[in-house]
Amino acid sequence: MRIPLLIIGAFLWHTDLHAQGVERVVDLPTRPGVTQRVLFTEVPAARAAVVLLAGGHGGLQVQNDGSIRWGEGNFLVRSRALFAMQGVAVAVVDAPSDKQSPPHLSGFRQQPDHVVDIQAVIAWLRETAKVPVWLVGTSRGTQSAAHVAISLGTPLGPDGLVLTATILNDPRSRPVPAMALERVRVPVLVVHHQLDACPLCPYSEVPALLGKLTHAPRVQAIGMTGGLTRGDPCEAASHHGFNGIEAEVVSQTVAWMLAK
Numbered sequence: 001m002r003i004p005l006l007i008i009g010a011f012l013w014h015t016d017l018h019a020q021g022v023e024r025v026v027d028l029p030t031r032p033g034v035t036q037r038v039l040f041t042e043v044p045a046a047r048a049a050v051v052l053l054a055g056g057h058g059g060l061q062v063q064n065d066g067s068i069r070w071g072e073g074n075f076l077v078r079s080r081a082l083f084a085m086q087g088v089a090v091a092v093v094d095a096p097s098d099k100q101s102p103p104h105l106s107g108f109r110q111q112p113d114h115v116v117d118i119q120a121v122i123a124w125l126r127e128t129a130k131v132p133v134w135l136v137g138t139s140r141g142t143q144s145a146a147h148v149a150i151s152l153g154t155p156l157g158p159d160g161l162v163l164t165a166t167i168l169n170d171p172r173s174r175p176v177p178a179m180a181l182e183r184v185r186v187p188v189l190v191v192h193h194q195l196d197a198c199p200l201c202p203y204s205e206v207p208a209l210l211g212k213l214t215h216a217p218r219v220q221a222i223g224m225t226g227g228l229t230r231g232d233p234c235e236a237a238s239h240h241g242f243n244g245i246e247a248e249v250v251s252q253t254v255a256w257m258l259a260k
Helices: 080-085 112-129 140-152 203-211 246-258
Strands: 006-014 020-029 035-042 048-053 088-093 133-138 160-164 188-193 219-224
Touching: 020 112, 035 080, 035 112, 048 080, 048 112, 048 140, 048 246, 080 088, 080 246, 088 112, 112 133, 112 140, 133 140, 140 160, 160 246, 188 203, 188 246, 203 219, 219 246
Parallel strands: 048 088, 048 133, 133 160, 160 188, 188 219
Antiparallel strands: 006 020, 020 035, 035 088
């Protein structure tokens, strides 16, 4: 089924690694009167595609020219060019058009409408790139990624799931290990910094998370080391955000995704 869309604009981006790609701002119709905006990086002969789900409140506020008003420093957002350099098409997800004001995705990540929005992104990306589509979440984005994968199942859901800096416990919302992870039937990679000091994401609880993925055909955890940390331990400049080791994280992630 062909999905209607509106391409707002296209432009080139550059990184300090001298990569170059084409980014397009795309608005996908999802629910009645609602569109889901994505910042799409097209990659020639892509080997896979990723839907990147940022943490925090998730309201990136992507503008028509591709600029981002909030979250440019988020681990996945700032690393999108690194995925493209590995031959992976990239769709960075903003909050939908009806969630463009606070609290954005807060309180929405495990709601049925969010699943509908991300399903539309997965379907469009499959049709556009014609490669397997993986959901990749970081921090609060792991709650979105896991919930969507559980809710959609196969074949509507993603071909694989990557959880980075996973929310492992949280008194204010349902953390990932409390979800029905036994319903996940696609490969799952968990990437976590061993020194993540965010109290919601202790590395010591990663094994319990893996143990709940009982029906995933392939499961692995990668415990990262090194990098820099400063400021709030739950923010992107700390080990929680893989500060200073972004290229290594992305390289290992893509290698695992593409492994047979």
